Amino acid sequence: MTVPAATTAPPQSTASGSLLSRLEIDVRMLGMVAALAVIWVLFDLLSGGLFLTPRNLWNLSVQTASIAVMATGMVLVIVTRNIDLSVGAILGVVAMIIGVVQVQLLPSWLGFNHWLTAPIAVLVAVTVGGLIGLFQGWLIAYLAIPSFIVTLGGLLVWRGAAWWVTTGQTIAPMDANFKALGGGIEGALGATTTWIIAAVACGLIVVALGFSRRRRVRFGFPVRPAWAEAAIALVACGAVLGAAAIANSYPLPVRTARRWAEANGIPWPEGGLFIPHGVALPVLVAILVGLVMTFLARRMRFGRYVFAIGGNPEAAELSGINTRWTLMKVFGLMGFLCGISACISTARLNAATNAAGTLDELYVIASAVIGGTSLAGGIGTIAGAMLGALVMQSLQSGMVLLGVDAPLQNIVVGAVLVLAVWVDGLYRRRIK
Amino acid sequence: MQGNGTTPLVEMRNISIAFGGIKAVDGVSVDLRPGEVVGLLGHNGAGKSTLIKILSGAYKPDAGEIYVNGERADIDTPRDAKGYGIETIYQTLALADNIDAAGNIFLGREVLTTYGTLDDATMEAETRKVMARLNPHFRRFKEPVKALSGGQRQSVAIARAIYFNARVLIMDEPTAALGPAETQQVADLVLQLKKEGIGIFLISHDIHDVFGLADRVSVMKNGKLVGSANVQDVTQDEVLGMIILGKCPPGAVPGPGAS
Numbered sequence: 173m174t175v176p177a178a179t180t181a182p183p184q185s186t187a188s189g190s191l192l193s194r195l196e197i198d199v200r201m202l203g204m205v206a207a208l209a210v211i212w213v214l215f216d217l218l219s220g221g222l223f224l225t226p227r228n229l230w231n232l233s234v235q236t237a238s239i240a241v242m243a244t245g246m247v248l249v250i251v252t253r254n255i256d257l258s259v260g261a262i263l264g265v266v267a268m269i270i271g272v273v274q275v276q277l278l279p280s281w282l283g284f285n286h287w288l289t290a291p292i293a294v295l296v297a298v299t300v301g302g303l304i305g306l307f308q309g310w311l312i313a314y315l316a317i318p319s320f321i322v323t324l325g326g327l328l329v330w331r332g333a334a335w336w337v338t339t340g341q342t343i344a345p346m347d348a349n350f351k352a353l354g355g356g357i358e359g360a361l362g363a364t365t366t367w368i369i370a371a372v373a374c375g376l377i378v379v380a381l382g383f384s385r386r387r388r389v390r391f392g393f394p395v396r397p398a399w400a401e402a403a404i405a406l407v408a409c410g411a412v413l414g415a416a417a418i419a420n421s422y423p424l425p426v427r428t429a430r431r432w433a434e435a436n437g438i439p440w441p442e443g444g445l446f447i448p449h450g451v452a453l454p455v456l457v458a459i460l461v462g463l464v465m466t467f468l469a470r471r472m473r474f475g476r477y478v479f480a481i482g483g484n485p486e487a488a489e490l491s492g493i494n495t496r497w498t499l500m501k502v503f504g505l506m507g508f509l510c511g512i513s514a515c516i517s518t519a520r521l522n523a524a525t526n527a528a529g530t531l532d533e534l535y536v537i538a539s540a541v542i543g544g545t546s547l548a549g550g551i552g553t554i555a556g557a558m559l560g561a562l563v564m565q566s567l568q569s570g571m572v573l574l575g576v577d578a579p580l581q582n583i584v585v586g587a588v589l590v591l592a593v594w595v596d597g598l599y600r601r602r603i604k
Numbered sequence: 605m606q607g608n609g610t611t612p613l614v615e616m617r618n619i620s621i622a623f624g625g626i627k628a629v630d631g632v633s634v635d636l637r638p639g640e641v642v643g644l645l646g647h648n649g650a651g652k653s654t655l656i657k658i659l660s661g662a663y664k665p666d667a668g669e670i671y672v673n674g675e676r677a678d679i680d681t682p683r684d685a686k687g688y689g690i691e692t693i694y695q696t697l698a699l700a701d702n703i704d705a706a707g708n709i710f711l712g713r714e715v716l717t718t719y720g721t722l723d724d725a726t727m728e729a730e731t732r733k734v735m736a737r738l739n740p741h742f743r744r745f746k747e748p749v750k751a752l753s754g755g756q757r758q759s760v761a762i763a764r765a766i767y768f769n770a771r772v773l774i775m776d777e778p779t780a781a782l783g784p785a786e787t788q789q790v791a792d793l794v795l796q797l798k799k800e801g802i803g804i805f806l807i808s809h810d811i812h813d814v815f816g817l818a819d820r821v822s823v824m825k826n827g828k829l830v831g832s833a834n835v836q837d838v839t840q841d842e843v844l845g846m847i848i849l850g851k852c853p854p855g856a857v858p859g860p861g862a863s
Contacts (some may be wrong), residue, residue, distance in 0.1 A: 253610075278769040387725050388725065390725075391725045391726075391728070391729045391763060392729075393725070393728065444776075467721075470722075471721040471722055472720075472721060472722065473714050473716070473722060474715060476703070476707060476711070476722060479700070479702060479703060480700040480703060480707070480711055482702065483700035483701050483702035483748075484698065484699065484700045485702055486698060487696075487697075487698035487699055487700050487711070488700060488711070488712075489682070490660070490662055490663075490682050490692070490694065490698045491682065491698070491712035491713075492681065492682040492683035492686055492712040492713070493711070493712050549701070550701070550702035551702055555736070
C-alpha cells in the first residue's frame with residue numbers, strides 16, 4: 173500500500189498564512205493589539221501628547237485592574253453559554269462587608285492597622301464572593317434556572333444587600349495596609365521590586381518556551397523554527413521589560429517623595445528626588461489572576477471541561493463529565509474573582525460604598541466580548557478579555573483626557589462594543 | 605440461537621422507559637455475546653436509539669435490568685457505562701466542535717501529568733497512533749474538529765470509542781454521513797473488532813448494511829421488540845416485514861411487539 177509520507181505538513185493556502193501558522197501566533201490577538209495601538213496613538217495625537225506618558229499609562233493600568241480581574245472569570249461563564257449579570261452587585265455587597273469587617277469589627281479585637289487586618293479582609297472578600305457565586309451556580313446548574321434570570325435577580329438582590337449591610341452608610345477610611353491593594357502611593361512597588369519581578373517574568377517566559385519545545389521534540393511533533401522561537405521570546409521579554417521601564421519612569425509626587433526621604437533619613441537634595449512608582453500592586457494582582465486563570469483554562473481538566481461544555485453540552489455530558497458541578501464551579505470562581513475586584517476597588521476608593529461596582533457587569537461582559545469571547549459559547553481567551561478591558565479603559569480615560577462629556581463617552585463605548593463584535597464576526601466567517 | 609453456552613457480554617432485560625406518558629421503549633430484551641454483531645433495526649422513532657442510550661448511560665430506564673457478563677450492572681451515567689467497557693459512537697457523533705481531535709478522544713478521561721495538569725503531548729501522541737490505524741491520511745491534529753470533514757469527524761468519534769479497550773461497542777447509524785469508501789472502511793473495522801472479541805450493537809435503518817455485517821438482528825417497532833433472528837434464518841424481505849408490519853417470520857424468535 174502506498175501512503176504519502178505521514179510527516180509532511182499539509183500545504184497551506186497562502187504564504188502569509190503559512191508564516192503565521194508556523195509561528196503559531198494568534199492572528200486575532202495580534203489584531204487586538206494593533207487596534208489598541210491605534211487607539212493609543214490616536215488619543216496621544218488628539219490630546220497633544222498627554223496620553224502616552226508614564227503617568228497616564230500607569231493610571232490606566234491601575235484603572236483597568238478591577239474590571240480585568242472579573243473579565244477573566246466572565247470568559248469562562250460565557251464560554252459555557254451562560255452570562256453573569258450580577259458581578260457588579262456582588263462586588264458591591266462584598267465591598268460593604270469587608271468595609272465593615274476591617275473598619276468596625278477587626279479594630280475592636282486587633283486594634284487599628286494591625287498587620288492581620290488586610291489578609292483577613294481579603295480572605296473574607298473571596299470567601300463571601302465565592303459562596304455567593306457557588307449559590308447562584310447551584311441555582312443555575314442543579315435547578316436548571318437560566319443564568320440570565322438567576323443573575324438578573326442576583327443583580328437586584330446583592331445590590332439591595334449591599335445597602336442593607338450599613339443601611340446605606342459609606343464606610344471610610346480603609347485599613348492602611350489594605351489600601352495598598354488599590355494602587356496609589358501605598359500600592360506602588362518601587363523600582364527595584366519592579367525590575368526583579370520583570371526579570372523573573374522574563375526568565376519564566378524563556379524557561380516555559382524551552383520546556384514546551386523540548387517536550388514536543390521528545391514526542392517527535394513539529395516545532396517552530398528556532399529563529400521564530402527566539403523572536404517570540406525576545407518580543408515577550410521586550411514587552412515585559414518595556415512595561416517595567418514605563419512604570420519606573422513615573423516618579424512619586426514631590427511632597428510624597430519628600431515625606432519618604434524624611435522617613436528614611438535621606439537628606440533632600442536641591443533638584444528633588446526621582447523616586448519611581450514601579451508597577452502597582454493591583455496591576456500585579458490582575459496579571460497574576462490572568463496567569464492563573466489561563467493555566468486553569470488551558471492546562472487543567474477543569475478548563476478543558478468548561479470549553480467542552482461550551483462547544484457541545486450534550487457531548488460533554490455523554491463523555492461522562494459532571495457538567496453540573498463544573499458549571500457550579502465556574503460561577504463560584506466568578507464570585508471569587510468579584511471578591512478580589514471588590515478589594516481592589518474598595519482599596520482604591522479608600523471607602524466602601526453601596527454603589528461600588530454599579531454597571532461593572534456591563535463593562536466586564538463588554539471586555540470579554542471585545543476580547544473575542546463568543547456569546548454562542550465554546551470560544552474565548554483570558555488574555556483577550558484582559559486586553560478587551562484595557563481597550564475599554566483606554567477609550568474612557570482617553571476621552572476624559574480630551575474633556576469629552578460623560579454622556580458622549582458612554583455613546584462611544586457602546587458604539588465601539590457593537591463595532592468590535594461586528595468586525596470579529598466578519599473575521600470569523602472569513603477564516604471559516 | 606447461536607452460542608447458547610457462553611454468558612452474554614451484555615444482556616438487557618425487560619427495559620422500559622417513558623417520556624411524558626409515551627412509552628419510547630416497552631419491555632425490550634436484547635443480548636450480545638463476545639465477537640458478535642447484533643443489528644438493531646426499526647423505523648425512525650421505533651426506540652432503537654433510546655434503548656441504546658439506556659445502555660450507554662445517557663438515560664435511566666423506568667424498569668428492567670442490565671447484566672454485564674452475567675452480573676447485574678448499575679448504569680446511571682455515561683461514566684458508569686464506560687466503566688463496564690461499554691463505548692458508544694453516537695449518531696450525532698457527540699464531539700465538542702471547538703476542541704481538537706486529541707481533546708475529544710480523551711474527553712472525560714484525560715491523561716494527566718504528575719502535577720495534575722493535562723498531558724497534551726502524550727494525548728496527542730496517542731491520538732496520532734490510533735488515527736494512523738483508523739485514518740492514515742488524518743493530519744489535522746491541532747485544529748478544532750469543527751474544521752474537519754464528515755469522514756474525519758467520524759474517525760475521531762470511532763477512535764474515542766475503541767481507544768479505551770471497549771468490550772462492547774454501540775454504533776448508532778455509523779455510516780449515515782459517509783461516502784461509499786468510508787462506509788467500507790467502517791465495515792472493515794467492524795469485522796476487525798469482531799475478530800478481537802468485541803461485541804457490537806449496530807443500529808441502522810439500512811438493512812443491507814446490517815445483513816452484510818451482523819450475526820443476528822433484533823427488530824423494534826413502536827418501542828416494542830418484534831423479534832430476534834440469526835441472519836441465516838431469515839430473508840431481507842422477512843426482516844422488512846418485521847420492520848414495517850411487525851410480522852414475525854417462522855425463522856425468528858417473536859418478541860412482545862409481534863403482531
